[in-house]
Amino acid sequence: MKLIYQHMISFLLIILTSVAIIGYSEIAYITNQSYSQNYQRMEDYASALGSLAITDEKHGTIILNSEFLHQIKFVLHSDDLLFRIYGPKGKQIYPKTDKNLHLASDVLGILKQGQEIRIKNNNDSHTYLGHTKDSCTGVLVPWKNGTKMIGAIWLGAKVESVEKPIRMAKQNLVNAFLVTLIVGGALSLALSYYTTNKIKLLSHATRKVAAGDFDIQINYKGHDEIDQLAANFNQMVRTLKQSNEEVKSQEKRRDQFLTDAAHEMRTPLTTINGILEGLQYNAIPEDSKPKSIELMRRETKRLIRLVNENLDFEKIRNNQILLTKTTFNAKEVINNVCTQLSGNAEKVNDYIKVIMPDDLQVYADQDRFTQIVFNLIQNAIQFTKDGQIIIFGCRVTHGTRISVKDSGMGMNKEQMKFIFERFFKADPSRAHQGTGESGLGLSIVSSLIKQHGGKIKVESSPLEGATFIITFFDQGFEEYIEN
Ligand SMILES: Nc1ncnc2c1ncn2[C@@H]1O[C@H](COP(=O)(O)OP(=O)(O)OP(=O)(O)O)[C@@H](O)[C@H]1O
Ligand SMILES: [Mg+2]
Secondary structure, X not given: OOHHHHHHHHHHHHHHHXXXXXXXXXXXXXXXXXXXXXXXXXXXXXXXXXXXXXXEOXXXXXXXXXXXXXXXXXXXXXXXXXXEEEOOOOEEEEOOOOOOOEOXXXXXXXXXXXXXXXXXXXXXXXXXXXXXXXXXXEEEEEEEEOOEEEEEEEEEEEHHHHOHHHHHHHHHHHHHHHHHHHHHHHHXXXXXXXXXXXXXXXXXXXXHHHOOOOOOXXXXXXXXXXXXXXXXXXXXXXXXXXXXXXXXXXXXXXXHHHHHHHHHHHHHHHHHHHHHHHHHOOOOOHHHHHHHHHHHHHHHHHHHHHHHHHOOHHHHHOOOOOOOEEEEEHHHHHHHHHHHHHHHHHHOOOEEEEEOOOOOEEEEEHHHHHHHHHHHHHHHHHOOOOOEEEEEEEEEOOEEEEEEEEOOOOOOHHHHHHOOOOOOOOOHHHOOOOOOOOOOHHHHHHHHHHHHOOEEEEEEOOOOOEEEEEEEEOOOOOOOOOO
């Protein structure tokens, strides 16, 4: 059964039970009052009439003359009361009847003791009075002369007239019942609707959350238990939203990390593969072999460090990349990178020149620095044909600046706005074969430089080449480090 009907029925049951109990008590009270007032009235009449009775001293009975009867009828006339008069031995002497009607001996005994008898309905029980046409409620009162009983009178009122107020009370109760049923029904419907509507809202919101909508919030104004539940629900949805966002951002971070890691690994792997192929086909001159093997060893080590230090799930989750910063000679690293990329440069007939002091100190993570410079020089080669690439290096205040300048195709302002975004390629059709196809290099470069607390800048115009200027600061002078 629906909750709204359950509520309505319970509300109605409570209201109707209350009305029934109150009504029943009220009717019982009115019945009692009505009968006892009636008895009292008739007993008062009976006693008053008794005092008017004249006694026949000789026989010890009342003289039932027409004057006395007239007086009785006159007194009782207005109240519509019936009466019967009995002699001292219980014989009915008025109204006169052929039948020899007597009061029962036990009744007579009570009367003789001077007690009055109340009879609720003479047609119901005490047949000693004889039945009347209409049921009557009445009293039997002894008349006495001193201690001696000279007769008795029965006064009776029609039950119908005594019960009139009771009938009215019952009718009122039925009316009250009907009104209560209608008003109570309407009220309980409103109240139940109010309550169940709140539950409906909650259930609707729960369905939405189950479908993945974490923006839903329930409006509540009251302070009852359901409102409390709504408040807790809202809090729960907010928490769920936060954790959902956290899960999504972690997934994004993980994906980003994996693609970045793949990008980072490709560089040393390509170098190692190139040297191995050269060795296999004897393409490397004998005197260059030790240098090539040394390069391969260095790149292998870098690859191992990369895997050990950064392919750690906890670090990915907390977005921490381990930087092991030292001060080292930038020129040496740059020269090595140029050696690695010289093959690529030759293929497109590019000339690479490094202009910087022999001992240019830089404070950075050497592997990351290698990666940054590698990406920038690789890009310069990739987007320059038959041109030259100049790598400048110098010290600036509390730092080291490196710039990679090429004479290639350059970029317009609009393209420059987006080059540091992930997967951005100014012109997808101009990517060369092999490397430079994912659009990730510069976003990794810029993120690594930020983590170093350094700076990156680009200057370029179409067909006039591009210059990437990076600055690394000395220990203690790094700029704000973003995560
Ligand atoms: N020296 C440059 N000259 C002209 N355009 C450049 C230069 N360097 C970068 N760009 C532009 O910026 C884009 C982004 O460079 P990025 O290094 O991020 O990606 P990519 O080189 O295309 O691919 P990869 O992920 O392999 O590096 C390039 O596609 C290119 O359009
Ligand atoms: Mg690139």
